[in-house]
Amino acid sequence: MKLDYTYIEDLSKHEGETVTLKGWLYNKRGSKGLYFLILRDGTGLAQCVVAKDAVDEASWEAAEAATRESALVVTGVVRRDERQVGGYEVQASSVQLLHRAEEYPITPKEHGVEFLMNHRHLWLRSRRQWAILRIRNRIIMSIHNFFQEQGFVQMDAPILTGNAVEGTSTLFEIDYFGDKAYLTQSGQLHGEAMAMAFGKIYTFGPTFRAEKSKTRRHLTEFWMIEPEMAFYDLAMNMELAEDLLSRIVADVLRESRTELEVLGRDLAPLERVRPPFPRLSYDEAVALLRSDETAEMLTSRMEALREEERALETELAENKKRYGQAKKSEKRRLDAREIAIRKRRAEIEEALRNLPKWKESARTFEWGGDFGGSDETVLTWHFDRPIIVHRYPAAVKAFYMKRDPEDERLALGMDVLAPEGYGEIIGGGERATDLAFLEKQVAEHNLPPEAFKWYFDLRRYGSAPHSGFGLGLERTITWICGLPHLREAIPFPRLIDRLYP
Ligand code: 4AD
Numbered sequence: 001m002k003l004d005y006t007y008i009e010d011l012s013k014h015e016g017e018t019v020t021l022k023g024w025l026y027n028k029r030g031s032k033g034l035y036f037l038i039l040r041d042g043t044g045l046a047q048c049v050v051a052k053d054a055v056d057e058a059s060w061e062a063a064e065a066a067t068r069e070s071a072l073v074v075t076g077v078v079r080r081d082e083r084q085v086g087g088y089e090v091q092a093s094s095v096q097l098l099h100r101a102e103e104y105p106i107t108p109k110e111h112g113v114e115f116l117m118n119h120r121h122l123w124l125r126s127r128r129q130w131a132i133l134r135i136r137n138r139i140i141m142s143i144h145n146f147f148q149e150q151g152f153v154q155m156d157a158p159i160l161t162g163n164a165v166e167g168t169s170t171l172f173e174i175d176y177f178g179d180k181a182y183l184t185q186s187g188q189l190h191g192e193a194m195a196m197a198f199g200k201i202y203t204f205g206p207t208f209r210a211e212k213s214k215t216r217r218h219l220t221e222f223w224m225i226e227p228e229m230a231f232y233d234l235a236m237n238m239e240l241a242e243d244l245l246s247r248i249v250a251d252v253l254r255e256s257r258t259e260l261e262v263l264g265r266d267l268a269p270l271e272r273v274r275p276p277f278p279r280l281s282y283d284e285a286v287a288l289l290r291s292d293e294t295a296e297m298l299t300s301r302m303e304a305l306r307e308e309e310r311a312l313e314t315e316l317a318e319n320k321k322r323y324g325q326a327k328k329s330e331k332r333r334l335d336a337r338e339i340a341i342r343k344r345r346a347e348i349e350e351a352l353r354n355l356p357k358w359k360e361s362a363r364t365f366e367w368g369g370d371f372g373g374s375d376e377t378v379l380t381w382h383f384d385r386p387i388i389v390h391r392y393p394a395a396v397k398a399f400y401m402k403r404d405p406e407d408e409r410l411a412l413g414m415d416v417l418a419p420e421g422y423g424e425i426i427g428g429g430e431r432a433t434d435l436a437f438l439e440k441q442v443a444e445h446n447l448p449p450e451a452f453k454w455y456f457d458l459r460r461y462g463s464a465p466h467s468g469f470g471l472g473l474e475r476t477i478t479w480i481c482g483l484p485h486l487r488e489a490i491p492f493p494r495l496i497d498r499l500y501p
Pocket residue numbers: 165166185186187188209211217218219220222224226227424425426427428429468469470471472473474475
């Protein structure tokens with residue numbers, strides 16, 4: 001379709017030409033007879049220069065009247081200008097105000113997270129959110145490309161189900177015409193049926209968990225990508241997970257540079273994401289947690305944080321002294337720096353509160369327990385890329401996991417933990433194939449056997465070795481973007497205390 005306007009991301013193709021941009025006013029500066037309108041259209045930002053003597057009166061009035069987030073149409077000539085955002089600016093010949101926005105609630109000053117989350121429907125327009133959610137889109141494309149190129153078939157699991165997959169404690173129950181139904185926790189069980197029909201499949205869908213905890217890693221509604229492959233064993237499953245993550249990160253590094261820059265993401269840890277990822281058995285991970293090496297690492301982290309804190313205090317005091325004589329622009333810079341320092345200081349204080357606790361719990365971690373968020377964080381700090389922990393105690397894993405033939409206490413499960421403290425982003429494993437074993441497992445996990453009748457059929461008709469895993473989309477985005485909390489990794493997060501907007 002031919003459009004009668006141009007997107008900002010395409011300005012480079014139109015240097016010297018007259019184009020029309022349609023968008024919203026992101027920011028505005030003015031001086032005598034001149035307005036600089038920063039327009040955003042979802043694809044980027046561009047400065048539009050409106051000179052009073054170059055436009056008609058209606059255009060000048062429109063530029064004058066335009067408030068932040070007003071909807072505008074601007075026509076003008078594209079000029080290359082290295083100094084501008086995006087590298088181009090538009091010398092306006094006409095400005096049309098489609099809608100004059102009321103006073104916009106989100107201002108350039110610092111807002112609290114609660115305020116921003118309450119205004120999520122508007123917050124999405126800000127640059128940082130733009131960058132994160134464009135990376136989300138990049139990651140989604142990358143996942144589809146990865147699987148499709150290898151002959152996986154995308155198949156959808158139902159969202160309304162009668163089965164618990166990952167235990168009964170986080171089920172959302174609904175009334176289904178008088179019967180009990182649940183919002184799916186995972187598409188895996190149906191994925192297994194589809195893998196037996198199509199060989200290798202992946203689902204890509206929303207999943208739901210009534211998580212009662214408020215953490216930086218839990219949503220109640222999140223997106224999961226679940227490949228399931230007939231005839232794959234645990235080792236092949238781990239290799240697939242490693243290849244998938246490496247591909248995602250490589251695609252983001254290549255295609256989403258601008259977005260990563262907006263986020264100020266440190267690229268070095270992402271550039272190291274290449275196979276092979278270190279593999280640790282659960283036993284090795286427990287030994288590492290309890291080791292002197294871990295205790296020393298945590299101590300030196302605490303010391304480094306204290307040192308950073310002292311340096312920030314010094315800088316803050318010096319900036320305060322300088323503030324009195326500073327010019328306006330310098331004052332603005334100092335204000336921004338003060339906000340950044342206070343934010344970082346709060347992070348450091350939080351870390352200093354947690355680290356001694358973590359050190360203690362790592363030291364005393366007992367074999368048999370599941371890793372908590374802080375255990376995972378501590379483990380990942382030992383490595384410079386994602387790690388894979390495999391062969392967990394069967395007791396902490398789901399009913400469907402195959403047992404390790406070498407040690408019946410262990411399940412052939414695996415988790416991939418993202419580096420830099422992010423922790424689990426993938427969970428999966430090899431599936432049990434024996435009917436009698438699965439029937440016993442369902443009973444021991446207090447699951448209703450009738451609900452699993454269809455699932456048991458998969459072990460009656462050509463039961464075959466198979467494996468799969470689930471990649472949490474928002475956790476992956478949170479890590480790749482370097483975010484402190486996963487609530488920014490989805491357009492409209494659903495959390496225990498949040499159903500709006
Ligand atoms: O480890 P989980 O619970 O594994 C499963 O659901 C398997 N049935 C998957 C499979 O083998 N097909 O969840 C998989 C991933 C986690 O590693 C995490 O990334 C994400 O899903 N996840 C969540 N993400 C956000 N909020 C939550 N509450 C999440 N719970 C799990």
